[in-house]
Amino acid sequence: MSIFNPSDIERFLLWKGAIAAWWQHPIFGWGWANFLQAFRANRGVDYIDSPAINGMQNSMQNDAHNIFLQILVTTGLAGFSIFIYFLYNVFRFLEVNKDVSPYHRVVRACAYSLFVGAQFEPISFSCWLLIAMLIGSIA
Amino acid sequence: MNWMLAMAALCVINPWGTDVFVLPKVVFAIIVLSLDDAYPYSELDNPLFVAMLALACFTITSNDIVHSLIGYEIQAFSGFLQMLVCVMAYEASNLRRQKLSEIILTCSVPMIMWACLQGVGYWQTIWKGRAYSTQGGPVFLSMILGMIAPMAFQSEKEDRRWALAYICLWSAAMYSAGSRIGWLMAGIGVWML
Numbered sequence: 001m002s003i004f005n006p007s008d009i010e011r012f013l014l015w016k017g018a019i020a021a022w023w024q025h026p027i028f029g030w031g032w033a034n035f036l037q038a039f040r041a042n043r044g045v046d047y048i049d050s051p052a053i054n055g056m057q058n059s060m061q062n063d064a065h066n067i068f069l070q071i072l073v074t075t076g077l078a079g080f081s082i083f084i085y086f087l088y089n090v091f092r093f094l095e096v097n098k099d100v101s102p103y104h105r106v107v108r109a110c111a112y113s114l115f116v117g118a119q120f121e122p123i124s125f126s127c128w129l130l131i132a133m134l135i136g137s138i139a
Numbered sequence: 140m141n142w143m144l145a146m147a148a149l150c151v152i153n154p155w156g157t158d159v160f161v162l163p164k165v166v167f168a169i170i171v172l173s174l175d176d177a178y179p180y181s182e183l184d185n186p187l188f189v190a191m192l193a194l195a196c197f198t199i200t201s202n203d204i205v206h207s208l209i210g211y212e213i214q215a216f217s218g219f220l221q222m223l224v225c226v227m228a229y230e231a232s233n234l235r236r237q238k239l240s241e242i243i244l245t246c247s248v249p250m251i252m253w254a255c256l257q258g259v260g261y262w263q264t265i266w267k268g269r270a271y272s273t274q275g276g277p278v279f280l281s282m283i284l285g286m287i288a289p290m291a292f293q294s295e296k297e298d299r300r301w302a303l304a305y306i307c308l309w310s311a312a313m314y315s316a317g318s319r320i321g322w323l324m325a326g327i328g329v330w331m332l
Contacts, residue, residue: 102293105332106240109289113328117282121320124279127286130243137239 011065011120013047014039018069022076029076036062038073063122067115070122090135091115097138107134240290244305247287251305251312254280258315270315281321284313288325289332 021030021038030038039061064070071083094108114123114131254270256262264270269277291309294302313321 103240106289106293109328109331110286112331113286113289113324114282116327117285117320117324120323121278121282124282126279127283130283130286133239 010047010050013044013050014061014065015069017043017047018064018066018073020044022069022072025076027076028078029072029074032074033062035064035070035073036060039064065121067118067123087115093139094135100138104138107138110134240294243287244290244294247284248305248308250280251284251308254312254315255308258311269317270312277316278318278320281313281316281318282324284309284316285321285324285328289328292329292332 017039018035021035021042024030024038024042043061064073068080068083072080075083090111094104094111097104098108099105111131111134114127117123117127250272253262254272257264257270266277270280271277272280272283288309291302291305294305313325
């Protein structure tokens, strides 16, 4: 396990392709779960030739590996605005209530942890569900 | 039976995962969940809630079937319903909170043990030597372990002996997964405690 590896280059190129895809449909995006098509139409040759992909034309990528880019590409600025509003309220709630009990601090820590992870990898349903339960339990 | 805690347990154990440990994990889940019989949910009287819960459970347990039958859009939508169900179902209660943490940490133990077995070579891995789990590949294993790290470190202040053993095994599982994101998530989470 090293600090940098070939998948980092792939991830940067993935983000680059995601931004290009969003720019084609900036307001309402490509639609839920259509990242695969959006990215395939906008990925560059440098992505195909990157070490991790190694020229595989049929390489599938259905997630931007960044929650903000994922929301932007699939739902555009319209969905992105709603998502930011949602995030703002969730984290404001967590910050306001962080000193209520040690458990509140744990939930806040878990939420920040997932938020950071969401900047680099897709989040599984299980993680979303668990964090929703945790936040719901202090709501 | 506390259904929301059951869902939390199933999230971590996921007995419908595509691996050979299905039966032991179902049994383990039933044992864990049978310990919890004290907190009935009034929401179960609500037909809308029950319908959404059923949809959420279906989505969690059979992603592949959902994909093939009704497509990605419905699956994505039901993912939001999962979150909505959970947020709706929870009310403030210290007992319930404590139980939720216990369930999540307890149910992660078999997943961690399995990862450790892969790490020391007693179980064949399919991810180039990196440990995986019923949650998916090494990255997903690492992420869910990273996310629950604050719970483990918080419990270290309350039940030190158990928590230290857990954290040792947790570290071994994280190392076996060989993913950097989980360590980053754990670091952020513990720092934010």
